[in-house]
Amino acid sequence: MTKILVLADIHGHADQAEAAVSRNPDADYIFIAGDLTNFGNEESARHVIEALSIDGKIRTIVTVAGNCDNESVRKYINAEGLCVEGRTLEFPFARVVGAGGGLKRAGITCFERTESQLKAALEGQISTAGRSIRQLPLVVLTHTPPYGTNADQRGDWHVGSKAFASLMIEHMPKVWICGHIHESRCVSLEDGSLVVNPGPCGAGCHALLEIDMDAAGELRIKAELSR
Numbered sequence: 210m211t212k213i214l215v216l217a218d219i220h221g222h223a224d225q226a227e228a229a230v231s232r233n234p235d236a237d238y239i240f241i242a243g244d245l246t247n248f249g250n251e252e253s254a255r256h257v258i259e260a261l262s263i264d265g266k267i268r269t270i271v272t273v274a275g276n277c278d279n280e281s282v283r284k285y286i287n288a289e290g291l292c293v294e295g296r297t298l299e300f301p302f303a304r305v306v307g308a309g310g311g312l313k314r315a316g317i318t319c320f321e322r323t324e325s326q327l328k329a330a331l332e333g334q335i336s337t338a339g340r341s342i343r344q345l346p347l348v349v350l351t352h353t354p355p356y357g358t359n360a361d362q363r364g365d366w367h368v369g370s371k372a373f374a375s376l377m378i379e380h381m382p383k384v385w386i387c388g389h390i391h392e393s394r395c396v397s398l399e400d401g402s403l404v405v406n407p408g409p410c411g412a413g414c415h416a417l418l419e420i421d422m423d424a425a426g427e428l429r430i431k432a433e434l435s436r
Contacts, residue, residue: 210419210420210421211237211238211300211301211302211303211419211420211421212233212235212236212237212238212417212418212419213236213237213238213239213240213417213418213419213420214229214230214233214236214238214239214240214415214416214417214418215239215240215242215386215405215407215415215416215417215418215432216229216239216240216241216242216407216410216415217241217242217243217244217275217352217386217387217388217389217406217407217408217409217410218242218243218244218275218388218389218391218408218409218410218411219241219244219245219246219257219409219410219411220244220245220246220247220277220409220410220411221245221246221247221249221253221256221257221411222257222410222411223256223257223259223260224260225410225411225412225413226257226260226261226410227260227261227263228413229410229413229415230260230261230262230263230264230268231264232415232435233415233417233435234264234266236268236417237268237269238268238269238270238271238300239261239268239269239270239271240271240272240305240348240350240386240418241270241271241272241273242272242273242275242350242351242352242386242387242388242389242406242407243272243273243274243275243276243278243309243310243311243351243352243388243389244275244276244277244278244352244388244389245257245258245272245274245275245278245282245286246277246278246279246282247277247411248277248279248318248319249279249282250279250281250282251281251282251284251285253282254278254281254282254285254286255285258270258289258291269300270291271291271293271298271305271307271350272286272291272292272293272350273292273293273294273307273308273309273310273350273351273352274286274292274294274309274310274320274352275309275310275311275320275352275388275389276310276311276318276319276320276321276352276389277318277319277320278309278319278320279319279320280319283309283320292307292309293305293306293307293350294307294308294309294330295330295334296334297334297337297338299345300345302345302346302420303345303346303347303348303383303384303420304338304345304346304347304348305347305348305349305350306331306334306335306338306347306348306349306350307331307334307349307350307351308327308330308331308334308351308352309330309351309352310322310326310327310330310352310353311352311353311389312324312327312353312368312369312370313326322353324370324371324372325372327351327353327370327372327373328372328373328375328376331349331351331372331373331376332376335347335349335376335380335382336380346382346383346384346420346428346430347380347382347383347384348382348383348384348385348386349377349382349384349385349386350386350387351370351373351385351386351387352387352388352389353369353370353373353387353389354369354370354373354387354388354389354390354393354404354406355369355370355373355374355376355377355385355387355399355404356368356369356370356371356373356374357369357371357374358374358395358397358399358404359393359395359397359399359404359406360387360390360393360394360395360397360404360405360406361387361389361390361393362390362392362393363390363392363393368390369387369390373385377399377400377402377404378400381400381401381402382402383402383403383428383430384402384403384404384405384418384420384430384432385399385402385403385404385405386405386406386407386418387404387405387406388406388407388408388409389406390406391408391409391412393406394406394407394408394409394414394416394434395434396416396432396433396434403430403432405418405432407434408434408436412436413436414434414435414436415434415435415436416432416433416434416435417432417433417435418430418431418432419431419432
């Protein structure tokens with residue numbers, strides 16, 4: 210069984226990231242759905258990443274940038290090989306693709322994208338990964354949630370990406386991990402995909418995702434929220 214610690218919206222709170230790791234020491238992978246920092250710089254992002262290995266255990270970290278991650282942060286996670294955007298990562302348990310940035314609203318945060326830009330950032334990778342001969346489960350990691358799901362509700366409104374919702378319906382990844390909408394933490398089966406918004410790590414929230422293959426070759430996926 211593979212255990213994955215799922216984080217989002219850390220917003221520079223390295224202490225909370227460290228606490229989430231301490232509660233899940235057997236997790237070998239950490240997936241971060243953006244906003245490592247709160248308009249911080251490369252040093253702030255590095256501080257967060259280093260906190261995830263404070264116990265000395267080597268873990269595989271995969272992330273995308275959030276709307277509060279500026280250009281220096283985005284350059285850092287790319288240079289360190291942590292960012293999945295623009296490539297496909299293949300692990301023994303899954304194939305992972307992703308795209309960062311928040312859906313453009315007022316344009317006042319660091320990394321906002323239009324619907325067409327979000328689609329362009331993810332469409333090629335999700336299409337290629339889904340057609341692979343080796344049938345590994347497909348996991349999508351984004352900051353912005355897909356529209357119309359339990360992960361994108363702000364009050365009475367859905368505020369996620371319609372482009373992402375269309376890609377989710379078309380390609381039906383086994384898991385879609387996202388963040389951004391702090392009040393919509395969820396584990397929810399949506400159109401055949403398990404959508405996970407772990408909630409803001411900066412407020413002590415996280416999720417644990419388990420992927421396993423039983424003796425009969427049947428895939429088992431489970432996720433639960435925690436804090």
